[in-house]
Amino acid sequence: MDGIHDLGGKQGFGKVVRERQEPAFHERWEASVHASMVAIAVQGWLGNIDRFRHAIERIDPAAYLTHTYYGRWLAGLETLLEESGKLTGGEIDARVRKMSNLDQQERLTRAARPRLYFETKPLSEDAIRGAQRETHAPPRFVVGDTVRTSRHGSDGHTRLPAYARDKIGRIVASHGAWVFPDTNAHGLGEQPCSLYTVAFEGSELWGGAGESDAEVCIDLFEPYLKRA
Amino acid sequence: MDDTPTDMRQVRLRAEALESLLVERGLLMESDIDQVIAQFEQRVGPVNGAKVVARAWTDAEFKLRLLADGTDAIREFRFSGGQVERLVVVENTHVEHNVVVCTLCSCYPWALLGLPPRWYKDPAYRSRIVREPRSVLAEMGLEVPASKRIRVWDSSAEIRYMVLPQRPDGAEALSEKEREALVTRDAMIGVA
Numbered sequence: 001m002d003g004i005h006d007l008g009g010k011q012g013f014g015k016v017v018r019e020r021q022e023p024a025f026h027e028r029w030e031a032s033v034h035a036s037m038v039a040i041a042v043q044g045w046l047g048n049i050d051r052f053r054h055a056i057e058r059i060d061p062a063a064y065l066t067h068t069y070y071g072r073w074l075a076g077l078e079t080l081l082e083e084s085g086k087l088t089g090g091e092i093d094a095r096v097r098k099m100s101n102l103d104q105q106e107r108l109t110r111a112a113r114p115r116l117y118f119e120t121k122p123l124s125e126d127a128i129r130g131a132q133r134e135t136h137a138p139p140r141f142v143v144g145d146t147v148r149t150s151r152h153g154s155d156g157h158t159r160l161p162a163y164a165r166d167k168i169g170r171i172v173a174s175h176g177a178w179v180f181p182d183t184n185a186h187g188l189g190e191q192p193c194s195l196y197t198v199a200f201e202g203s204e205l206w207g208g209a210g211e212s213d214a215e216v217c218i219d220l221f222e223p224y225l226k227r228a
Numbered sequence: 229m230d231d232t233p234t235d236m237r238q239v240r241l242r243a244e245a246l247e248s249l250l251v252e253r254g255l256l257m258e259s260d261i262d263q264v265i266a267q268f269e270q271r272v273g274p275v276n277g278a279k280v281v282a283r284a285w286t287d288a289e290f291k292l293r294l295l296a297d298g299t300d301a302i303r304e305f306r307f308s309g310g311q312v313e314r315l316v317v318v319e320n321t322h323v324e325h326n327v328v329v330c331t332l333c334s335c336y337p338w339a340l341l342g343l344p345p346r347w348y349k350d351p352a353y354r355s356r357i358v359r360e361p362r363s364v365l366a367e368m369g370l371e372v373p374a375s376k377r378i379r380v381w382d383s384s385a386e387i388r389y390m391v392l393p394q395r396p397d398g399a400e401a402l403s404e405k406e407r408e409a410l411v412t413r414d415a416m417i418g419v420a
Contacts, residue, residue: 005332006332009359011355015367017346027240029243036243040255066235067239068346074246096241096242099245163331163359211362219384
């Protein structure tokens with residue numbers, strides 16, 4: 001989808017700000033979201049990584065830009081829990097109302113109850129298997145081929161960045177068959193297809209404004225590509 | 229005083245509400261959160277990637293294997309931490325500089341570099357590094373000479389990229405530990 005997440009080439013965001021001695025987590029709630037994601041994934045409630053990414057893409061664009069990385073994860077998790085019927089938005093809202101009158105220490109004390117049972121399902125087979133697949137049609141392209149990318153995006157999840165649409169590049173690596181995120185994110189099956197690294201000259205992507213002697217290499221699935 | 233902006237206070241509260249609901253259902257306990265913190269503060273971090281780089285700087289046979297098949301070459305290190313189903317290592321040379329990004333989300337080789345820093349996940353880096361890599365790198369303190377070609381790797385699938393920085397002069401005379409200390413996270417992303 002043409003969402004705010006598709007940031008490549010957008011202008012106006014200013015300088016990259018680096019922190020000195022940055023911790024892995026800035027605040028406890030970030031680690032809480034990380035652990036919640038793992039707990040939800042262990043239950044198999046996440047569906048798959050492509051569904052999770054698409055849930056993040058669908059959050060409010062303004063929130064996407066301001067709520068930071070773990071704020072985006074949290075919104076994505078809420079969407080998936082609600083859509084799968086595991087937890088309704090109303091339940092979270094009600095809990096927020098209940099907790100908002102407590103100070104943080106009280107909230108944490110309430111949260112830190114022992115686990116009711118210690119058995120957790122192992123990560124679903126899909127999570128362990130990763131996204132590579134054995135069987136697939138032979139790749140249509142070989143290293144050195146020139147290809148043109150799709151001209152249009154998709155209303156759903158896709159991994160063809162908008163800045164690389166309708167552009168000519170050359171195949172620089174061929175990686176075998178991988179789960180196709182565009183279908184997998186929507187419950188339409190894995191539909192494994194060939195994955196390639198495609199190199200694009202800066203001038204092809206950005207015209208005269210492109211910096212000289214720079215190229216961008218993007219991992220692209222075969223359905224995005226046509227022979228040029 | 230808590231100077232967190234109101235909407236981030238709300239996000240924090242929602243995170244705690246979700247946490248408490250998961251705890252109630254027996255799916256999460258507080259020690260899980262401590263474990264996640266310990267995992268990424270202590271066990272999984274750029275020190276892993278640094279071991280790989282330090283080895284490649286002095287072991288030519290390993291370096292060849294690493295560049296040919298990163299996934300296979302790092303197996304012996306037994307890193308955990310996820311997000312590296314397939315690893316591709318790209319080498320900086322006197323004619324080429326490599327830099328890694330994920331413009332669509334924030335894909336990053338966790339097992340080798342730990343969790344990504346904020347700037348890697350923020351819009352400024354993700355939007356600009358593909359369009360004006362030389363300017364962004366210069367702003368970040370890395371002047372790439374005009375004689376060097378720049379390759380930006382946009383991690384748009386499940387392949388994860390790590391940069392093999394050039395070996396500093398004199399590094400071969402150091403111990404393995406000293407060499408590892410020379411390797412920074414930012415150099416393995418390609419911004420230093």
